[in-house]
Amino acid sequence: MVRVSETTTPDLQTRIFTLGPDEDPSADGRFAKWLNAEGIGFHEGTFDPEDIPLYLQAYRADERVLWGVHDTAQPAEALDADFPVATYGTMVHTLNVGAALIDVHQITAVTVRASHRRQGILRSMMTRDLREARDRGLPVAILTASEATIYGRFGFGCATLTHSIEVDVRERFEVTARATGTTTLVAREHAVRLAEQVFTAFDASTFGSVGRQYAYARRASGEWGRERPVEDRAVRLAVHYDAAGTPAGYVTYRFAGWETTPYTVKVVDLVASTPSAYLELWRYLGSLDLVQVVTWDEARRDDALPWALRDRRCYGVKGTDDVLWVRMLDVPAALGQRSYRGSGKIVLEVLDDLGLANGSFSLAVADGVAVVEPLEGAQTADVTLTVNALGSLYLGGVQASTLAAAGGLTAHTDDAVALLDALFGLAQEPYCITHF
Numbered sequence: 001m002v003r004v005s006e007t008t009t010p011d012l013q014t015r016i017f018t019l020g021p022d023e024d025p026s027a028d029g030r031f032a033k034w035l036n037a038e039g040i041g042f043h044e045g046t047f048d049p050e051d052i053p054l055y056l057q058a059y060r061a062d063e064r065v066l067w068g069v070h071d072t073a074q075p076a077e078a079l080d081a082d083f084p085v086a087t088y089g090t091m092v093h094t095l096n097v098g099a100a101l102i103d104v105h106q107i108t109a110v111t112v113r114a115s116h117r118r119q120g121i122l123r124s125m126m127t128r129d130l131r132e133a134r135d136r137g138l139p140v141a142i143l144t145a146s147e148a149t150i151y152g153r154f155g156f157g158c159a160t161l162t163h164s165i166e167v168d169v170r171e172r173f174e175v176t177a178r179a180t181g182t183t184t185l186v187a188r189e190h191a192v193r194l195a196e197q198v199f200t201a202f203d204a205s206t207f208g209s210v211g212r213q214y215a216y217a218r219r220a221s222g223e224w225g226r227e228r229p230v231e232d233r234a235v236r237l238a239v240h241y242d243a244a245g246t247p248a249g250y251v252t253y254r255f256a257g258w259e260t261t262p263y264t265v266k267v268v269d270l271v272a273s274t275p276s277a278y279l280e281l282w283r284y285l286g287s288l289d290l291v292q293v294v295t296w297d298e299a300r301r302d303d304a305l306p307w308a309l310r311d312r313r314c315y316g317v318k319g320t321d322d323v324l325w326v327r328m329l330d331v332p333a334a335l336g337q338r339s340y341r342g343s344g345k346i347v348l349e350v351l352d353d354l355g356l357a358n359g360s361f362s363l364a365v366a367d368g369v370a371v372v373e374p375l376e377g378a379q380t381a382d383v384t385l386t387v388n389a390l391g392s393l394y395l396g397g398v399q400a401s402t403l404a405a406a407g408g409l410t411a412h413t414d415d416a417v418a419l420l421d422a423l424f425g426l427a428q429e430p431y432c433i434t435h436f
């Protein structure tokens with residue numbers, strides 16, 4: 001599929017394409033040019049021509065839709081016009097909203113070259129894409145953001161967060177929970193399959209989790225490196241088998257090197273489908289000799305680990321990162337598929353500057369199951385909130401009362417905020433360890 005249209009000036013053309021079996025995998029093909037243009041935006045080097053077919057295979061498996069904005073009026077010596085000056089990519093994966101894994105619109109690879117920035121190119125691509133995604137029936141758009149200032153203006157709200165942690169694994173480190181199952185290093189040839197199997201179980205049971213793209217298990221397991229799709233021999237993979245012998249968690253990690261003090265192991269990826277598998281993976285990490293510190297950037301904010309340690313001061317939080325940003329495209333479809341706690345009825349008025357999701361909606365929840373209906377004409381809302389606030393509230397990563405205090409949500413009736421807190425509340429925080 002190729003669509004060409006004008007964006008902001010007659011010299012700029014937007015070309016949108018998907019990757020079929022006949023896509024040219026050579027360095028001269030449009031895919032390689034698109035990929036290298038994306039690399040420019042994220043300050044990466046030019047891709048090795050040998051690697052392009054593997055990236056093509058990965059992007060094809062993800063069924064990515066790639067957008068490039070091409071400038072046909074550049075100086076003669078400039079990169080030729082087949083190298084887009086702006087890139088944008090989308091794909092569809094699942095988001096766990098409790099009652100279901102729903103298909104959502106993922107946005108990625110957003111770049112605009114320095115020579116063309118702040119001329120409205122991102123705005124032009126994103127407003128069109130969000131509208132088209134809504135028209136295709138996708139209820140929610142999601143992304144992970146390079147900077148927290150970019151996407152609020154397009155109606156996204158920060159929805160999940162993680163902690164970067166540093167754990168002292170010297171003698172005082174001890175997991176007090178009763179030991180169970182076995183944790184062991186596995187051979188490379190089984191790594192991708194096991195990583196995918198464990199992630200699938202984790203994803204199905206974790207509110208806020210997003211399905212992973214093709215390359216993820218390869219990078220997590222070391223089959224692909226960070227820079228190139230070739231084996232990264234520094235990455236080790238340990239799998240936890242539960243008492244029944246089922247793989248229930250894995251951790252991949254690399255040693256930071258003897259010149260780094262304290263001696264540090266960095267977790268590349270850690271996925272556990274049960275609480276005990278999680279603690280057993282930490283017991284394993286704590287048993288690595290000659291290591292003083294283990295670092296990991298994807299811990300839950302409500303992490304059980306410090307509560308399971310003999311000395312909780314082994315556990316330090318070094319930072320908080322936003323992960324998933326959510327944008328409502330179809331409020332009844334999005335809210336109607338999520339699971340809730342308890343029962344109650346409330347009318348929400350949603351404000352959306354882009355005009356995609358605004359309106360008044362009745363949310364009626366009975367024993368955790370919602371019926372959501374758009375309301376016609378003038379209705380008295382219990383709560384007015386921005387589309388950003390609704391995106392943040394959607395996965396329960398922040399309470400309505402916090403959003404009210406922050407000014408994104410206004411209650412018009414008594415108890416409305418308390419009811420939202422109760423309905424949208426979760427036993428555990430939403431948790432997403434998929435970046436894209």
Ligand SMILES: CC(=O)SCCNC(=O)CCNC(=O)[C@H](O)C(C)(C)COP(=O)(O)OP(=O)(O)OC[C@H]1O[C@@H](n2cnc3c(N)ncnc32)[C@H](O)[C@@H]1OP(=O)(O)O
Nearest residue numbers: 108109110111112117118119120121122123143145146149
């Ligand atoms: C999901 C992802 O892929 S996250 C990755 C995002 N990309 C990057 O960080 C790569 C480096 N940055 C870039 O390539 C570009 O600066 C982009 C893509 C962030 C912005 O592209 P531009 O075409 O310059 O944005 P555009 O001109 O459409 O700006 C739209 C609005 O966003 C604002 N804006 C754009 N980028 C930023 C930013 N980084 N911080 C704050 N505001 C921003 C503009 O000021 C403008 O505001 P206005 O419409 O209210 O006047």
